[in-house]
Amino acid sequence: MQTEQTLLEQLNDNQRQAVVYCDGPQLVIAGAGSGKTRVLTYKIAYLLVHYDLKPWNILALTFTNKAANEMKGRISGLVGDERGRSLQMGTFHSIFSRILRVEAATLGFSSDFTIYDEADSRSLIKSICKQMGLDDKTYKPSTVHAAISMAKNRLQMPDDYAADGDSLERDRRRNMAETHKIYRAYQSRLRLANAMDFDDLLVYTYLLLNQNEEIRRKYAARFQYVLVDEYQDTNYVQQQILWLLTRDVRRICVVGDDYQSIYAFRGAKIDNILNFQKVYADAQLFKLERNYRSTKLIVAAANSLMKHNERQIPKEVYSENENGEKVKVMETISDKREAAIVCREIKRIRQQEKCRWSDFAILYRTNAQSRLFEEEMRKSEVAMGDKYRVYGGLSFYQRKEIKDVIAYLRLVVNPNDEEAFRRIVNYPARGIGDTTLAKVLDCAQQQETSLWEVISNPVQYQLLVNKGTATKLLNFRALIDGFVAQREESDALTLARDIIEKSGIKADLATDRTAEGDSRRENLDSLISGIADFVQAQREDGQEEHVLLTDYLANVSLMTDQDSDDSSDDKVTLMTIHAAKGLEFGTVFIVGLEENIFPSQMSVGSMRELEEERRLLYVAITRAEKHCYLTWAHTRWRFGKMDGFVNASRFLNDIAPKYLDVQVEGGRGSGGHSSYGETWGGNSHGSYRPWEDDYEINKPYTGSREWGNDYGRRSGRMQNSRPVAGQFMADPKPKITSPRQAEQAVNPFSPSFEKMLRQGGRWTKVEHAVTNGGRTSGSGQRTSAPSGASSGSSYASSGSSGLHPGSVVEHQRFGRGVVVKVEGVGENAKATVDFDATGRKQLLLKFAKLRIVG
Ligand SMILES: Nc1ncnc2c1ncn2[C@@H]1O[C@H](COP(=O)(O)OP(=O)(O)OP(=O)(O)O)[C@@H](O)[C@H]1O
Numbered sequence: 120m121q122t123e124q125t126l127l128e129q130l131n132d133n134q135r136q137a138v139v140y141c142d143g144p145q146l147v148i149a150g151a152g153s154g155k156t157r158v159l160t161y162k163i164a165y166l167l168v169h170y171d172l173k174p175w176n177i178l179a180l181t182f183t184n185k186a187a188n189e190m191k192g193r194i195s196g197l198v199g200d201e202r203g204r205s206l207q208m209g210t211f212h213s214i215f216s217r218i219l220r221v222e223a224a225t226l227g228f229s230s231d232f233t234i235y236d237e238a239d240s241r242s243l244i245k246s247i248c249k250q251m252g253l254d255d256k257t258y259k260p261s262t263v264h265a266a267i268s269m270a271k272n273r274l275q276m277p278d279d280y281a282a283d284g285d286s287l288e289r290d291r292r293r294n295m296a297e298t299h300k301i302y303r304a305y306q307s308r309l310r311l312a313n314a315m316d317f318d319d320l321l322v323y324t325y326l327l328l329n330q331n332e333e334i335r336r337k338y339a340a341r342f343q344y345v346l347v348d349e350y351q352d353t354n355y356v357q358q359q360i361l362w363l364l365t366r367d368v369r370r371i372c373v374v375g376d377d378y379q380s381i382y383a384f385r386g387a388k389i390d391n392i393l394n395f396q397k398v399y400a401d402a403q404l405f406k407l408e409r410n411y412r413s414t415k416l417i418v419a420a421a422n423s424l425m426k427h428n429e430r431q432i433p434k435e436v437y438s439e440n441e442n443g444e445k446v447k448v449m450e451t452i453s454d455k456r457e458a459a460i461v462c463r464e465i466k467r468i469r470q471q472e473k474c475r476w477s478d479f480a481i482l483y484r485t486n487a488q489s490r491l492f493e494e495e496m497r498k499s500e501v502a503m504g505d506k507y508r509v510y511g512g513l514s515f516y517q518r519k520e521i522k523d524v525i526a527y528l529r530l531v532v533n534p535n536d537e538e539a540f541r542r543i544v545n546y547p548a549r550g551i552g553d554t555t556l557a558k559v560l561d562c563a564q565q566q567e568t569s570l571w572e573v574i575s576n577p578v579q580y581q582l583l584v585n586k587g588t589a590t591k592l593l594n595f596r597a598l599i600d601g602f603v604a605q606r607e608e609s610d611a612l613t614l615a616r617d618i619i620e621k622s623g624i625k626a627d628l629a630t631d632r633t634a635e636g637d638s639r640r641e642n643l644d645s646l647i648s649g650i651a652d653f654v655q656a657q658r659e660d661g662q663e664e665h666v667l668l669t670d671y672l673a674n675v676s677l678m679t680d681q682d683s684d685d686s687s688d689d690k691v692t693l694m695t696i697h698a699a700k701g702l703e704f705g706t707v708f709i710v711g712l713e714e715n716i717f718p719s720q721m722s723v724g725s726m727r728e729l730e731e732e733r734r735l736l737y738v739a740i741t742r743a744e745k746h747c748y749l750t751w752a753h754t755r756w757r758f759g760k761m762d763g764f765v766n767a768s769r770f771l772n773d774i775a776p777k778y779l780d781v782q783v784e785g786g787r788g789s790g791g792h793s794s795y796g797e798t799w800g801g802n803s804h805g806s807y808r809p810w811e812d813d814y815e816i817n818k819p820y821t822g823s824r825e826w827g828n829d830y831g832r833r834s835g836r837m838q839n840s841r842p843v844a845g846q847f848m849a850d851p852k853p854k855i856t857s858p859r860q861a862e863q864a865v866n867p868f869s870p871s872f873e874k875m876l877r878q879g880g881r882w883t884k885v886e887h888a889v890t891n892g893g894r895t896s897g898s899g900q901r902t903s904a905p906s907g908a909s910s911g912s913s914y915a916s917s918g919s920s921g922l923h924p925g926s927v928v929e930h931q932r933f934g935r936g937v938v939v940k941v942e943g944v945g946e947n948a949k950a951t952v953d954f955d956a957t958g959r960k961q962l963l964l965k966f967a968k969l970r971i972v973g
Pocket of ligand 1: 130134
């Protein structure tokens with residue numbers, strides 16, 4: 120246990136001031152890496168030691184359960200286990216779901232309500248659309264759910280929504296005019312199922328506190344001090360709940376960084392942090408600006424990026440660490456090369472600095488981008504197949520076999536749970552088909568009751584099924600009833616084991632002798648181990664003898680993205696930037712810095728969204744301690760074809776060039792200050808000369824160019840206007856998976872592929888795409904005319920046609936030059952060109968697209 124004195128000694132001046140100020144509302148703006156967690160942890164310890172507050176009177180809200188557990192552990196270390204354990208600390212959802220269970224009756228729910236996850240919500244919407252006769256291609260469940268979720272985030276209930284002209288108009292424009300009716304049906308089905316979705320946990324907490332003054336006072340009095348982490352990512356409802364809880368005593372401390380607000384797509388409102396001092400007029404502002412994590416140059420680069428955002432609280436984050444090296448920008452010819460180069464760099468740095476695999480992270484905008492890196496790592500010559508871990512994709516709890524068992528557990532706890540019922544009523548198969556289920560559903564709808572009620576009283580609800588089906592339904596009911604009866608005596612572990620056995624799931628899985636079947640059985644074992652762990656942990660925490668299923672389910676359903684992260688492995692991390700929030704790594708690669716990927720296509724039309732994308736890049740850069748790389752590729756495969764309109768991300772132009780060391784594939788960087796250009800071009804790598812084989816024939820490019828100006832010009836004038844599908848949006852719920860099997864990908868430079876292109880006549884289109892930086896079409900037409908280019912110019916094709924000594928040509932990177940010699944034919948056609956700025960080069964025409972300008 121530490122004394123107040125020793126606690127405060129571990130903080131810098133600004134951190135200490137933020138910790139000891141407890142007289143009223145407080146806003147702590149904490150720059151990246153400035154010790155936000157430390158301040159929160161120590162402040163709570165200080166409240167316990169100096170003010171002798173009782174731990175249950177302190178409410179601390181975090182972004183993930185993991186963060187809460189870590190903080191609890193650290194506080195216990197400072198002030199002792201007993202006090203640490205009793206703190207009210209967790210995510211908004213987990214803390215408020217506990218309150219809702221206690222107060223459920225006031226809201227007309229029973230305390231055993233189920234929490235529907237995203238998949239449940241979508242499945243329910245799908246079922247409603249089906250019943251309403253709406254096409255689920257027009258009314259995509261995910262889109263409808265997003266609309267409902269956003270409405271809830273605005274505290275707009277079905278009646279408000281139906282009366283809101285703007286919402287109705289927007290839905291009409293999207294051909295989804297019936298959304299308000301779906302919303303109404305959705306809310307009523309949730310209620311019949313005694314279920315709440317994630318958003319409801321907040322909405323009902325708000326309604327509970329707002330409509331019941333006595334209850335509000337009770338909790339306002341209980342939570343004498345409220346602390347909130349990551350305040351920049353709170354939404355409107357969360358802010359409203361906090362106001363209800365703190366408006367009397369106003370002892371609230373919010374910590375956050377407006378620069379790191381990246382969850383607007385989930386409803387987060389940066390205005391909460393920007394306007395905190397308006398809402399709490401007497402709030403004191405504290406700024407933590409010293410970054411302990413990164414080198415000076417990384418911090419400076421990140422700051423320079425943020426100068427381009429208008430909406431912000433001004434701050435000057437600084438570092439007292441060493442200068443370090445500039446942020447490296449790597450421009451590669453293709454997405455495959457990008458992956459190859461990143462892997463090579465990881466190996467080089469690891470060997471040079473004797474660091475661990477886990478010191479590296481590859482961060483991308485969307486989950487789909489991980490595939491190429493996985494493929495590269497799995498190549499035998501790269502041999503990193505077991506050295507990486509992908510976070511994303513299907514989480515453990517989303518796997519079918521796990522969802523099946525959880526559905527049984529849910530139904531036992533809350534037999535009215537419609538989604539659980541529908542999932543398992545005929546799993547394992549017991550002869551209750553879709554037609555029967557549809558009848559039960561219709562009956563429940565007409566009688567405004569749950570599916571369970573209908574099968575419990577089929578006669579009363581006039582369920583019209585034949586005798587055989589009625590018996591099957593009764594048997595199912597008896598099976599579940601048996602577990603319900605057992606629920607009070609058995610703990611969660613025993614009950615889960617019994618359910619797997621008696622429901623027939625175990626027998627069903629036993630029949631599957633495939634590798635897939637093995638993995639399903641292993642997953643079930645793992646689920647059981649998880650339940651055993653939970654039961655054990657609860658007992659160690661002094662919970663009662665029987666750890667109830669309700670507690671386990673509440674815990675599982677509120678797991679957040681990062682909660683199952685086991686970062687103890689020594690592996691390279693591959694994850695989206697959203698998932699990397701709050702983490703730090705020695706070396707960070709931020710990949711795919713291209714227009715329409717980062718920033719995403721969805722954001723480029725709106726200033727606010729662009730600013731959010733810029734903040735996302737800020738978050739990514741500030742994860743790096745020592746080395747930070749920004750990479751982009753001239754060509755990228757998407758949706759099974761090469762995207763030949765790739766431009767560098769406009770954000771590269773936002774970072775002050777003096778903090779960047781630009782490396783162009785095949786040549787030295789523009790910075791000229793780094794020795795890195797040498798190794799990159801291939802000189803000091805000995806045998807590794809990446810470009811000579813597949814791109815430029817002669818020596819690597821050794822010239823320089825003005826990165827900043829060039830990108831400004833290019834991204835400005837050659838915007839890609841093609842739509843990009845949702846696959847490239849941020850995955851709102853990144854999940855952890857093991858490395859997955861390599862998928863088949865087409866290698867743009869493989870012999871067979873080239874042959875295919877030549878034969879299929881797509882070659883011209885693709886080869887233009889390779890290097891002409893945004894101009895389109897096989898005929899050499901451009902979608903937008905680059906400034907200074909003559910409108911009559913044409914491209915040299917894969918052969919040498921059109922090119923002859925004396926031709927004046929333009930190359931995207933080397934600039935203008937005069938052709939000296941043309942030799943070879945077809946595939947092997949080469950040209951020797953004297954470039955004004957960069958000297959003589961010999962180029963393979965099939966790759967080095969030259970535009971003939973004179
Ligand atoms: N006063 C201090 N003295 C030494 N190290 C510190 C101090 N405060 C924080 N640190 C260290 O700085 C690093 C960053 O701290 P922390 O993770 O709390 O930052 P953060 O503000 O939460 O960062 P971010 O918002 O970027 O995720 C940690 O390694 C932490 O131990």
